[in-house]
Amino acid sequence: MRIRTSLAIATAAGAVALGAFAVPAAQADEAPAAAKVSSFVNGVKADAAAKAGAKAGVRSGVRYVDGDVTIDKVTVNGNEDIVAGTSAVKTVNIYVTATDPEGIYDADAMLWHGTDFENDVDGAVIPEQEADCDYWSATSATCKITVKVDPKTDLWDSMLAGKWNVYAAAIGNDGDLMQDDSYKNVWIKRAAQITSMNAAPEPVKKGKTITATANLSRASWSYLKYYGYGSQSVQLQFAKAGSSTYTTVKTVKTSSTGALKTTATANASGTWRFYFPKNGTTSAATSAGDYVAVN
Template sequence: MRIRTSLAIATAAGAVALGAFAVPAAQADEAPAAAKVSSFVNGVKADADAKAASRSGVKAGVTTVDGDVTIDKVTVNGNQDIVAGTSAKKTVNIYVTATDPEGIYDAAAMLWHGTSFDEDHIDGAIIPEQQEADCDNWSATSATCKITLTVDPASDLWDSALAGKWNVYAAAIGNDGDFMENDTYKNVWIKRAAQITSMNAAPEPVKKGKTITATANLSRASWSYLKYYGYGSQSVQLQFAKSGSSTYTTVKTVKTSSTGALKTTATANASGTWRFYFPKNGTTSAATSAGDYVAVN
């Protein structure tokens, strides 16, 4: 992980700073995510280099070894999980707050997936279409910059194995050309969308104290095939809200079949709405079925 890099290091010693991302053109097709990261990071550093060069009396690639720009905070998607289905694109905003005594010129951010920050171990990348951020310079020294990403399941999430923990790359450039980057500033979770369909509670109506049977199906998005498939062997809660109330209580927890099917029974003691609820896990979003009202006589 690189915490702070001066332009002298990032350019004059560029072979060290960028060596992990010297992706040959012939290999770009074999490692498209790494190639995207390489292009993005090199562009960010070129932007910082150009800013330093614009200072009077300063040559490109020359600045103090210890720059004083800092990244103070990074917020991704409002600190919520990013949930992707099979087709709809998801817009994600990243806010980078940074400080430099000379003020903030620009910031950058992207998401990457892999075991380490090099071309051999990055297998997923989501970068902004526009490299320049929208910065709000709310003081002479600090700014919060907005970077917008579009998550496309058809292109960015090419395999279901990408579900789970991703890394956030963040960088900031001061008005004096000072540059800071952190390839793993924080983590964010991108999860496969889950859904519970075909909810039914029967019979309707039912006599008080009698048994109702609740059925439904739990499935989740496959990014590999861009379809929803049954999610088997998962714990799902059967919940109930009395008529006139919006508060649900968990009646019991049941497991889905190998194909994601749900079927269980419960005693009907009052009129109200029944539903199934699946809590999120490390790779899959939470899901709530539609409610089914059952009148009790």
């Protein structure tokens, strides 16, 4: 969006005011997200209005959804889940492909969390810079919008983990505007990790039992620390010496504190590890491998 620095001013423009996004006082922690979304959308509308006015000479207001501009495709983070830990900022690229008979002027996108775009927004990730557009034909363009997901500011509570909405907008050279508050969904997940992996004894006689232990934890955005992830199904896997292919030996559950402990029969030398498949709120995780020689 070409007027990124004018978003705050745009909220005062009556012709483009968004009139909603009222947030109850009890939801004070959520208010900044709703305010960011409101300001962002007003800025998109103001940008389209300015472009329409520049071409038409005189024009008031803005066409919100009508016109012949279309959004053809939106790709977020390479169609992969967005995984956030407790400190590192995650850079996410959003690509918006759009078409208009008059050509594309600009496109924009953001991520938001909530149940209703106008009345219940409790999380938002907004781009801070203009889109970088590749005008690959006279009528079409693909614009890259970069957002940064900061667990310290954007993910203020762990309840934000899971499904988010992708807002996308495109503006034609004639000022036509298409915007979709939920063009598609993307999942922002809490990072998981498996630590302290150990398989023992080492070495071991063929046919004897080895004991594998580890700990599964996941990021808490509420407290910016990792805590044990209890009652989760985790796979114990094994790869024979000289092979990088792992097979699942058994599935076990973590304790209430995320601890893992199980046994298996050692029939060949190789590497043991634990693997946790992703779920709706938490990323997948793989432990370090522990090699056990069989005599």
